[in-house]
Amino acid sequence: MFASQGSDGWQTSACKSGIGLALCERLLLQDDQIRLCLACRNMQRAEAARSALLSSHPSADVGIVQADVGSIKSVLQAAKTLKERYKQIDYLYLNAGIMPNPQINLKALVKGLFSRNVISMFASGEGLLTQKDSVTEDGLQEVFETNVFGHFILIKELQTLLCHVDNPSQLIWTSSSNARKSAFSLADYQHRQGQESYSSSKYATDLLSVALNRQYNKEGLYSSVVCPGLVMTNLTYGILPSFFWTLLMPIMWLIRVFTNSFTISTYNGAEALLWLFNQKLESLDPLAKYHSCTSGLGRNYVKPLRMDLDDASSLSFYGKILDLEKQIRKRFVPGNC
């Protein structure tokens, strides 16, 4: 995950390449006085990202911190370092995400091609992918811990840097159009049973963002979710090899005319993330997901779409995640780890 900062504060989220790095580039293009902090699990890749940013913006202030959101120990350590380094965080981008061992359901793809839902199938990937999840050293499902819970613990740990009534801060989650209510179950919110852990984790992200607004707006902390569209990154190269995507490019440009959600480049994908950075908090809708879109002619814009969820289910999920936090924290009290 990675981070960036305001002129007298800062923000954090996921970044060495992909959408996170493109966002950093775009933030620095807009204002190179901004203070950025990249939180990454691999310090060599973090250094490479920092060097890339400094080569185009030599006077920029770009910090790095080691953080593996798939490990609570690492998240706690990262939060400690950040609290020693900074007084306030203005924007926290929660962008780290994984989709391990993705498999394409070819039968569903072919069937979908001849159905009325072909456009929405391409926009959301609904029913086209399955994943094989695993269990982390913390005993949690890896996709859930990486995409949702590790970020949640980071937010809780950074509360004192994030919650200021007189100078509000913003959480910006990279969710997905692949978030799907039917893939998520409150009884199995880590998705131990099914094969759509990615879809479930992104739905959990949406629920959590809504609950965080209810909980923290009064303390000066606001949360929003974004869908970057379909973007060519390491995540999508895990689904199909890059040469295959290159072969599909003419078809993807054609599909883009109909859906506008095939943003394809990381620059385009970062549109809604950058747009949120520039909005007045009062103008944002906590129940909307902000989608990066690219038209057939290559024009970028942001489309807010109402999420398929309600307050009651978001609060029920919040209760579950607080219970899990309590259980996990017991293991990390000093002298217990």
Ligand SMILES: NC(=O)C1=CN([C@@H]2O[C@H](COP(=O)(O)OP(=O)(O)OC[C@H]3O[C@@H](n4cnc5c(N)ncnc54)[C@H](OP(=O)(O)O)[C@@H]3O)[C@@H](O)[C@H]2O)C=CC1
């Ligand atoms: N690409 C797409 O089409 C779409 C992507 N998204 C979402 O966008 C976000 C960014 O993904 P994208 O840029 O596409 O893919 P990338 O794989 O390029 O980026 C994912 C980033 O998350 C980091 N990351 C993964 N696991 C961890 C971890 N345990 N701790 C810290 N950092 C971690 C990766 O670090 P490392 O380099 O170490 O692997 C990488 O920097 C994800 O949340 C993804 O779900 C949503 C919709 C569509």
Ligand SMILES: CC(C)=CCC[C@@H](C)[C@H]1CC[C@H]2C3=C(CC[C@]12C)[C@@]1(C)CCC(=O)C[C@@H]1CC3
């Ligand atoms: C002709 C063509 C483009 C074929 C590719 C078919 C599928 C592999 C893709 C169609 C829609 C894509 C999609 C994603 C992955 C690849 C597809 C299923 C995502 C699920 C990737 C991660 C996300 O968060 C959302 C994407 C939605 C669309």
